[in-house]
Amino acid sequence: MIDETHPAAADLRLPKVLAALADPARLLAVRALDRVGESPCTRLQQAAGLTISRSTFSHHQRVLREAGVIQVRVRGSQRILSLRRDDLDACFPGLLDAVLDTAPGLIET
Amino acid sequence: MIDETHPAAADLRLPKVLAALADPARLLAVRALDRVGESPCTRLQQAAGLTISRSTFSHHQRVLREAGVIQVRVRGSQRILSLRRDDLDACFPGLLDAVLDTAPGLIET
DNA sequence: CGAACTGTACGATAGCCTTCGAAATGAGGG
């Protein structure tokens, strides 16, 4: 466990992870995070093309973090977000890859 | 497309599929359906160990169907449910397998 | 110090989701 705000790898649960990934904004954020690598919030939001308010993005970031999908590390005034790829692969083999490899056209309506 | 109540394979969308699978009751139902093979509603509900009302199960069945996860075929007075394995594998390779292969302990709280 | 920047916390709103029971629908059997 990284700290109290992150679940331990052993505490990850499939319904929670799926729920976190089921929102289009969060799904785009996760896929952008995979493409650009670890990024601070604002940069990830831009990379994902999300035109939502900062507070809404912060909410999504929290949902992803509490589900165990991403990890947050503080660097100065910024929070650096990264995928918890190893933990996800260990708990749900193939799941993250399946989500990341899905054709972009199958994401949005 | 099977009929108007089922989405065509080309219309499946990842967020909707993930949302359908994110509910514990639906996730258990899908995993039970994989184990026991196509089944009528009542039998699947028992196989999944779901102690919910018939109307609630019917609601979940509808969500799974409208997301394209399952297929419903009428046989007499019964509805036979089955997984849309081929369509899911074609659209989201590896996703269904990842969900089905997850350890049972990682499903519930 | 004070201004600018990054992000969180709070409170509100609106919509959606799960759940139920009761009533309705439809098939099959006497």
Added chain:
DNA sequence: CCCTCATTTCGAAGGCTATCGTACAGTTCG
């Protein structure tokens, strides 16, 4: 034709979720 079995539909209750704006807190920089 009625009764039973399988399932859906309806309407309602309660809770959860996404979204926003504003206010706040910590960092960096002049």
